[in-house]
Amino acid sequence: MDRGLDTRRARRYTISMNSVQNPFSREHAWKLFTKYNSDPFHIQHALTVEAVMRWFACDQGYEAEADFWANAGLLHDIDFGQFPEQHCVKAEELLREGGANDALIHAVCSHGWGLCTEIKPEHPMEKILYAVDELTGLIWASAIIRPSKSVQDMEVKSVKKKFKTPAFAAGCSREVITKGAAELGWELDALIEKTLQAMRVCEAEVNAAINTPQNAAP
Ligand SMILES: [Fe+2]
Secondary structure, three states: OOHHHHHHHHHHHHHHOOOOOOOOOHHHHHHHHHHHOOOHHHHHHHHHHHHHHHHHHHHOOOHHHHHHHHHHHHHOOOOOOOOHHHOOOHHHHHHHHOOOOHHHHHHHHHOOEOOOEOOOOOOHHHHHHHHHHHHHHHHHHHHOOOOOOOOOOOOHHHHHHHHOOOOOOOOOOHHHHHHHHHHHOOOHHHHHHHHHHHHHHHHHHHHHHHOOOOOOOO
């Protein structure tokens, strides 16, 4: 990996993050995402992270950027389905072709920090995306084995129990979640509680979107 290139890109994108603008509509973001993704699991994950990011934008006082945060959530794994070996690297090409600006590209690529890129999350949105990506997966995996199959009656202690069981949803990196909370300066419990709140709020919308033919915008 050319780390020098990544460092130069990070510097360039960090500068452009000073003005966060939403490069395109949700409809365009959805078309771009589904151009490269059709797997129901990936779609479910993308819709969940999209809705969770929108919730966090409002929770953190970034209401004006909520559409941008949501687009970053929807598109964050754009390259994973077809280019898993180039995850968070191929994304730049796909997004740029699709009309994304540097801020969106940096946000998407930085969620693979330490795993597949050296681009570090800098903006609060990027830090939250990095922290909740794996965590939403862990919470979802915990929810579907409950009698309710829902996060509505799930508590932080249930998630913590699964968090401490490495064999459960082993693909959800506990290290990334822990690092994500630390980068935000939040206690792990606070990150889990907020993410649970976000998932409770958006659960019905995401389920409805998954069950509609065109995966309508939540
Ligand atoms: Fe993801």
